[in-house]
Amino acid sequence: MQPITFIGTGLAAYTVAREFRKLDKESPLRFITTDDGHFYSKPMLSNAFAQKKTPETLVTMPVTKMVEQLNAEILTQTQVTQIAPSEHAIYAGDKRFDYSQLVLAWGADPIRIPLAGNAADKVLHVNDLGDYGRFRAALEGAKRVVVMGAGLIGCEFANDLQPAGFSVTLIDIAPNALGRLVPEAVGHAVQQALQELGVSLYFEKAVKSVDSADSGYRLTLSDESVLETYVVLSAIGLRPRTELAKAANLSVNRGVVVDRFLKTSADDVYALGDCAEVEGLVLPFVMPLMSAGRALAKTLARQLTAVTYPAMPVVVKTPACPLVVSPPAVGLEGEWQIDGEGKDIKALFYTPSQQLSGFVLTGAKVAEKTALTKELPAILA
Ligand SMILES: Cc1cc2nc3c(=O)[nH]c(=O)nc-3n(C[C@H](O)[C@H](O)[C@H](O)COP(=O)(O)OP(=O)(O)OC[C@H]3O[C@@H](n4cnc5c(N)ncnc54)[C@H](O)[C@@H]3O)c2cc1C
Known part of the structure; x- marks a missing residue:
């Protein structure tokens, strides 16, 4: 029997597999992932610095233990380059892997806004452990940090970094924090709390360009004002990864389109987590993927189960507010x-x-x- 195959080793893939193993201890499982395959809680990335967490200490279960726990094969540092549902196979370069059922759990990419300037490519994003390691390294010896995007994650980073001794500037094109997600009064409450910590706030402004400066970078904003900083972090948002699905003619909208059974438009191919659009909903949070993971585990074990989403409030990690x-x-x-x-x-x-x-x-x-x-x-x- 060909293995049930997961692309990705994030919370989505590992949740399905853990739930699946409660139902089926024997069927072969294979994971293919571009990262190291270690288990970690991604939400920790935006409040890890103040807790002095390193990428290593964020890992709660190393890949070797995941292999044992899941009785699975985990191929790390391996990028899937093509999915071929008509062949029941996927490819990593010229290497072919056959599957019985395939789970797309390949996550989302940080949105990169086009920026001018000779250091535009130095803007950092934090969406996995590797990114977090690079971000931590950049913070060594830095005093000032600019965070682009005052959404949930941008506010969390600002709240984490300012008390840790950095001078943080939060910039957003919207008129207030958390944009359209919350009423204005709530945005103001969060802003007030961040300001009391010492965070500088710039609203209705965008970063236009990033250039090298004597120490760090010089940012030019849409109103032509200039800021000097050591580190620029972009927290503008995420976009579901859909390219490989599109290339395989799967139905794709904002995310990889799936039905209530997490099934894509191809037989035996499922998707969940940050890459998936479930009944028109793209919900890039932990609780939805846990619900989806429990349902999909049953379906993979041949107990067809539709996902249900209860109300799922998100607790934002801004202790200042x-x-x-x-x-x-x-x-x-x-x-x-x-x-x-x-x-x-x-x-x-x-x-x-x-x-x-x-x-x-x-x-x-x-x-x-x-x-x-x-x-x-x-x-x-
Ligand atoms: C900083 C931050 C803070 C957050 N805080 C919260 C929070 O407080 N509460 C909350 O509910 N949610 C939070 N989230 C969102 C939550 O963490 C995500 O929804 C969840 O972790 C997504 O899991 P995933 O498995 O779908 O994707 P990921 O964890 O991104 O996993 C994707 C996997 O796919 C692999 N992959 C991608 N492409 C390929 C390829 N071509 N071939 C092989 N492998 C591939 C990657 O290596 C990775 O293993 C936060 C997110 C971030 C970035």
Whole structure:
């Protein structure tokens, strides 16, 4: 029997495999990954620096142990270059690997905005352990850091780095932090907390160019103002990896399109995690991939199971302003009702029929998370 094959060894692939092994101890499993195959919690990457974590100490289970635990073959540092569903095979260069069932868990790429300047390629992104290692190395001896993007992850990095002794500047093209994800009052609460830490905030401005300077880089912004910094981190967002799927004529939209069974448009090919679009939803967070992983494990073990998504609030790692976000569905009609002030805000999103359909809590109001989550409708019932 050809192995069930996973492309990727992130949380998505490993969650499916761990769940699968609870149901089937014997069927062969193979992983092919461009990275080292170590198990780590990716959400830790944006608050690891202040905790003095290195890439090595972020690893909670090395690949050798994953091989044992999953009774699997794990091929590391190997890039899949083609998938061929009609042959039930994938290729890494000219090496062919046959599969029985294939799971695409190849994640997402950081969005790279086009920048001018002779050091535009020095802008860093942190999306895996290798990136984190490069970022840490760049921070050695640095004093100033510019973070591009004041979304969830940009705010988390700012909150992590400023108290660790860096002078952080957070820049975003939007008028306030966390953009359209939260009502303005919440963005302001987060901004106030970051400012109190000492973070400098620049809104409604974009970085235009990055050039080498005597020590570090010189950034020119859209209003022609200039900033000097040692490190530039881009946290603009992620885009699902879809190229190999597109080349194989799989259905692709924002992500690799899958149905409720996580099945792509090709037989025996499934996708989940940051690369997948499940029933029109791209949800690049841990809780959705855990739900998807549990369902897919059963399907791979021949117990066809549809994924369900309960309401899944995201806890944002900004201790300066504790924050929980459960945004309403994109385009849903309704209104925010905002209660509280300063850093303690409760924002509830109601539809015209008065159904609570989203919430954002900050500061002391975070304590209401569990009760409010129970009132939310499921995302995919
Ligand atoms: C800094 C940061 C902080 C975050 N914080 C949170 C948080 O607080 N809460 C939350 O819910 N979510 C958070 N997230 C999101 C969450 O971490 C991701 O949704 C999740 O880890 C994605 O897992 P994945 O397995 O789909 O992708 P990945 O972990 O990216 O795994 C992709 C795998 O595919 C491999 N791969 C890619 N292309 C190929 C190829 N061609 N051939 C072979 N292998 C390939 C890669 O090497 C990797 O092993 C955060 C993300 C980041 C970047």
